[in-house]
Amino acid sequence: MTELPAELWRAEQVREFDRIAIEEEGIPGFRLMSWAGRATWAAAAARWPRARRVAVICGGGNNGGDGYVVARLAQEAGLEVTLFHVGDPTRLTGDAFTAAQAARKAGLEPRPYEGDDLGEFDLLVDALLGTGLNGEVHGSARAAIEAMNKAGRPVVAVDIPSGLHADTGAVLGVAVGSSVTVTFIGLKVGLFTGEGPDRAGEVVFHDLEVPARVHAMARPAATRLSADRELPERLPPRARTLHKGGAGHVLVIGGDTGLLGAVRMAGEAAARTGAGLVSLATRHTHAPLIAAACPFLMAHGVERGEDLAELVERADVVAVGPGLGQELWGRALLEVVMTAGRPLVVDADALNLLAEAPRQRADWVLTPHPGEAARLLDTEVGVIQSDRTAAAAGIQERYQGVCVLKGAGTVVQGAAEEPPAIAVDGNPGMAVGGMGDLLTGIIAALMAQGLSPEAAARTGVALHAAAGDAAAGEGGERGLVPTDLLPWLRRLANPEGGAP
Ligand SMILES: NC(=O)C1=CN([C@@H]2O[C@H](COP(=O)(O)OP(=O)(O)OC[C@H]3O[C@@H](n4cnc5c(N)ncnc54)[C@H](O)[C@@H]3O)[C@@H](O)[C@H]2O)[C@H](O)CC1
Numbered sequence: 428m429t430e431l432p433a434e435l436w437r438a439e440q441v442r443e444f445d446r447i448a449i450e451e452e453g454i455p456g457f458r459l460m461s462w463a464g465r466a467t468w469a470a471a472a473a474r475w476p477r478a479r480r481v482a483v484i485c486g487g488g489n490n491g492g493d494g495y496v497v498a499r500l501a502q503e504a505g506l507e508v509t510l511f512h513v514g515d516p517t518r519l520t521g522d523a524f525t526a527a528q529a530a531r532k533a534g535l536e537p538r539p540y541e542g543d544d545l546g547e548f549d550l551l552v553d554a555l556l557g558t559g560l561n562g563e564v565h566g567s568a569r570a571a572i573e574a575m576n577k578a579g580r581p582v583v584a585v586d587i588p589s590g591l592h593a594d595t596g597a598v599l600g601v602a603v604g605s606s607v608t609v610t611f612i613g614l615k616v617g618l619f620t621g622e623g624p625d626r627a628g629e630v631v632f633h634d635l636e637v638p639a640r641v642h643a644m645a646r647p648a649a650t651r652l653s654a655d656r657e658l659p660e661r662l663p664p665r666a667r668t669l670h671k672g673g674a675g676h677v678l679v680i681g682g683d684t685g686l687l688g689a690v691r692m693a694g695e696a697a698a699r700t701g702a703g704l705v706s707l708a709t710r711h712t713h714a715p716l717i718a719a720a721c722p723f724l725m726a727h728g729v730e731r732g733e734d735l736a737e738l739v740e741r742a743d744v745v746a747v748g749p750g751l752g753q754e755l756w757g758r759a760l761l762e763v764v765m766t767a768g769r770p771l772v773v774d775a776d777a778l779n780l781l782a783e784a785p786r787q788r789a790d791w792v793l794t795p796h797p798g799e800a801a802r803l804l805d806t807e808v809g810v811i812q813s814d815r816t817a818a819a820a821g822i823q824e825r826y827q828g829v830c831v832l833k834g835a836g837t838v839v840q841g842a843a844e845e846p847p848a849i850a851v852d853g854n855p856g857m858a859v860g861g862m863g864d865l866l867t868g869i870i871a872a873l874m875a876q877g878l879s880p881e882a883a884a885r886t887g888v889a890l891h892a893a894a895g896d897a898a899a900g901e902g903g904e905r906g907l908v909p910t911d912l913l914p915w916l917r918r919l920a921n922p923e924g925g926a927p
Pocket residue numbers: 445456457459460463486487488489490491493514522555556557558559560561562563564565566568569585586587611
């Protein structure tokens with residue numbers, strides 16, 4: 428198995444790679460299928476070495492064909508194999524037909540799947556639907572998927588969990604929940620966005636020996652944004668002679684009455700990510716409270732827009748939105764910021780206000796969660812979540828700059844001609860209030876230290892997710908709160924983990 432590549436592809440691109448490999452590179456289709464089956468069986472046997480009884484559920488296409496190869500390898504390894512076929516096996520064609528014939532010769536007769544309970548097996552192999560899924564799952568395929576999910580047994584999905592949309596990660600009616608997905612030739616976008624992270628389990632990749640030049644001619648649909656790849660080389664270097672002004676000055680604006688926590692956390696995150704100076708513009712009553720709790724934050728009470736202009740002038744980057752509210756106070760401050768010539772990070776209520784009066788800028792990073800994204804595109808959350816990369820691209824097109832669409836598999840969409848990056852780190856423990864405030868401060872601090880809006884967004888998302896994973900690793904996901912991430916931001920922001 429090779430290390431997961433960065434590139435993510437749509438199903439039709441992978442099918443084109445299949446075609447090129449067969450028709451132009453001269454690789455026999457059956458060899459690809461045999462390698463696919465071999466890679467799947469190797470991953471299964473390595474993870475469940477004590478499995479004795481395995482059920483392989485095959486569909487009517489080449490995904491099923493892969494399954495027949497797996498069944499034969501499992502039998503050769505001495506397991507008791509039951510082969511289920513969904514649909515009519517006599518209609519198999521091409522490589523899948525060849526694979527089924529080889530299985531029959533080895534004494535493996537496919538049984539039609541007729542609602543059998545799959546709980547009696549040690550291991551299930553989902554070879555039902557792959558990149559050929561063409562819509563809502565119907566017929567006995569639906570029953571088979573429901574049975575696999577009900578069985579409560581480990582499932583190894585061939586290429587894609589059946590029922591999952593390869594491009595968007597949407598569940599088309601019903602989809603298999605797998606422990607491992609062994610995918611081939613190209614990583615599918617849908618495994619890393621939408622419901623993909625939940626349904627795919629661990630993703631294992633095999634290139635089936637298809638040469639890299641086959642992919643080189645195409646533009647990836649997206650790229651994986653992983654902390655271990657992004658952090659070391661992306662963080663701004665710190666000169667030994669650095670002075671506090673040299674590491675940038677971030678101004679965070681927000682914290683309307685009763686919402687001071689948000690602006691404080693954004694400010695602390697900016698400081699922990701290495702900004703040299705961090706100022707806050709918030710309600711008068713909040714400033715002394717924050718200054719007492721965080722003496723390294725310069726908290727200013729601001730009641731009117733005109734009080735803000737000088738603070739904005741002194742800052743390198745402005746983050747606006749944490750706890751801003753949508754009342755007159757917040758609106759007045761946002762108005763000032765919108766006309767000031769400072770790069771911006773726009774979050775939370777500032778996004779809701781922006782949605783009321785769309786504008787475009789090249790030098791801002793918008794960081795909506797799915798609800799805010801729906802307002803920015805004047806649509807429903809369901810539409811956003813059904814195709815997250817399309818939603819991020821839509822926001823970037825309407826508002827320009829960089830869009831960070833938060834949620835499981837955060838999407839970073841920079842310039843329209845660039846493929847989006849999809850974060851593969853982070854955990855459900857981070858789905859709590861305030862995590863977004865941290866991300867706002869992190870991205871602002873990286874921009875203040877010289878990273879471009881897109882680089883700051885990518886690195887900030889990777890740093891935020893890595894800190895969330897580190898904090899969860901220390902004490903569990905349940906009960907994780909944003910301030911647990913702060914010490915980790917500092918450690919991870921120093922590539923050697925803080926060593927001098
Ligand atoms: N040489 C190659 O092409 C290789 C392909 N690989 C594997 O092949 C699949 C793609 O195979 P394909 O035959 O194009 O489609 P599928 O097997 O994924 O599905 C077709 C199968 O499913 C039925 N079906 C389609 N949509 C639905 C639906 N909504 N509800 C119910 N049933 C549906 C359809 O009737 C057919 O029977 C790819 O994923 C790989 O696994 C090899 O891995 C590499 C070589």
